[in-house]
Amino acid sequence: MGTVIAVTSGKGGTGKTSITGGVGACLALLDQNVLCIDMDIGLRNLDISLGLSDRALMDFSDVALGHCPLTRAAVTHPELKTLSLLTAPMYLPAALTADKVRALLATARTLYDYILIDSPAGLGPGFRLATCGADRALVVATNDASSLRDAQRTVAELSDLRQIHLVMNRIQPKLLRKLRTTIDDAMNAAGLPLIGVVPEDPQVILCANQGLPLASQGRRGASLACWNIAQRIIGRQVPIMHIR
Numbered sequence: 545m546g547t548v549i550a551v552t553s554g555k556g557g558t559g560k561t562s563i564t565g566g567v568g569a570c571l572a573l574l575d576q577n578v579l580c581i582d583m584d585i586g587l588r589n590l591d592i593s594l595g596l597s598d599r600a601l602m603d604f605s606d607v608a609l610g611h612c613p614l615t616r617a618a619v620t621h622p623e624l625k626t627l628s629l630l631t632a633p634m635y636l637p638a639a640l641t642a643d644k645v646r647a648l649l650a651t652a653r654t655l656y657d658y659i660l661i662d663s664p665a666g667l668g669p670g671f672r673l674a675t676c677g678a679d680r681a682l683v684v685a686t687n688d689a690s691s692l693r694d695a696q697r698t699v700a701e702l703s704d705l706r707q708i709h710l711v712m713n714r715i716q717p718k719l720l721r722k723l724r725t726t727i728d729d730a731m732n733a734a735g736l737p738l739i740g741v742v743p744e745d746p747q748v749i750l751c752a753n754q755g756l757p758l759a760s761q762g763r764r765g766a767s768l769a770c771w772n773i774a775q776r777i778i779g780r781q782v783p784i785m786h787i788r
C-alpha cells in the first residue's frame with residue numbers, strides 16, 4: 545500500500561511546490577512509483593515544477609467526483625516513467641468533500657508507492673482537503689520567524705499524523721551566521737524533527753522556467769538535497785548535507 549505525504553507549510557512561498565516536484569522526481573529515480581497531486585486549487589503550478597506544464601486535461605476533482613478514472617487523469621512524465629501528476633482544478637467544486645478525497649487517495653494507494661500532495665498556503669478549506677487523507681507530512685519552512693511560527697501552527701493542525709518532518713528550505717549559511725541562528729534553533733522553533741536542509745539555489749527557478757525537473761541538474765545544490773530527502777523517505781540513512 546502506498547504512503548500519502550502532504551507537503552505543507554502554513555506560510556506561502558516557502559517552497560512547497562518546488563520541494564514536492566524535486567522530491568517526487570527523486571523518488572521516481574529511486575524506482576518508486578510516484579503520484580504528485582497538486583491540491584493548490586486555483587493557483588496550481590506543480591506542473592511547471594515537474595516540467596509538465598499544462599499537459600493535464602483532467603484534475604483531481606474530476607477523479608474524486610467520479611468523472612474520470614485516476615489512470616486516465618494522471619499524466620505520466622515523458623522521461624520519468626514512474627512519475628505522474630494529477631493537477632488541481634481552478635475552482636473548488638461544492639461537491640468535493642474530504643470523504644471523496646480520502647476515497648481517491650485509497651485508490652491511489654493501490655497504484656503508487658508514494659503519493660505526494662502539494663498543499664496551498666494557509667490553514668483553510670484547501671489545506672484541510674490536502675491533509676485529510678495523509679499518512680505523514682513534510683512541513684517546509686524558511687529561516688525567518690514568521691515562517692517558523694506558521695510551521696508551528698501547521699503542526700498543531702496535523703496532530704492526527706504519525707510522522708511530521710521539517711524541511712528547511714532556501715538556507716544561506718552567511719545569513720544564518722548574520723542572524724546568529726542555526727538549523728537546530730529552527731527545529732526547536734518549529735518543534736519538529738528535520739528530514740532535510742535545502743540550500744538557496746538559483747537552479748530551482750531556472751529549472752522551473754525551462755520546464756525541466758530539478759532532478760535533471762545532477763546531484764548538487766537543491767537537487768542533491770531533494771535526493772537526500774527522497775532517500776530518507778524510503779528509509780535510507782543519509783547524513784544531513786553540509787551547506788557552504
Ligand SMILES: Nc1ncnc2c1ncn2[C@@H]1O[C@H](COP(=O)(O)OP(=O)(O)O)[C@@H](O)[C@H]1O
Pocket residue numbers: 553555556557558559560561562563713714715742743744745746747748749752766
Ligand atoms: N531552494 C530554493 N532556492 C531558490 N529559490 C527557491 C528555492 N525554493 C523555492 N524557490 C523559489 O521560491 C519561489 C516560491 O517557491 P514555491 O515552491 O512556489 O513555494 P510555495 O509552493 O510554498 O508557494 C519560487 O519562485 C521558487 O522557484
Ligand SMILES: [Mg+2]
Pocket residue numbers: 560561562584662663
Ligand atoms: Mg505552491
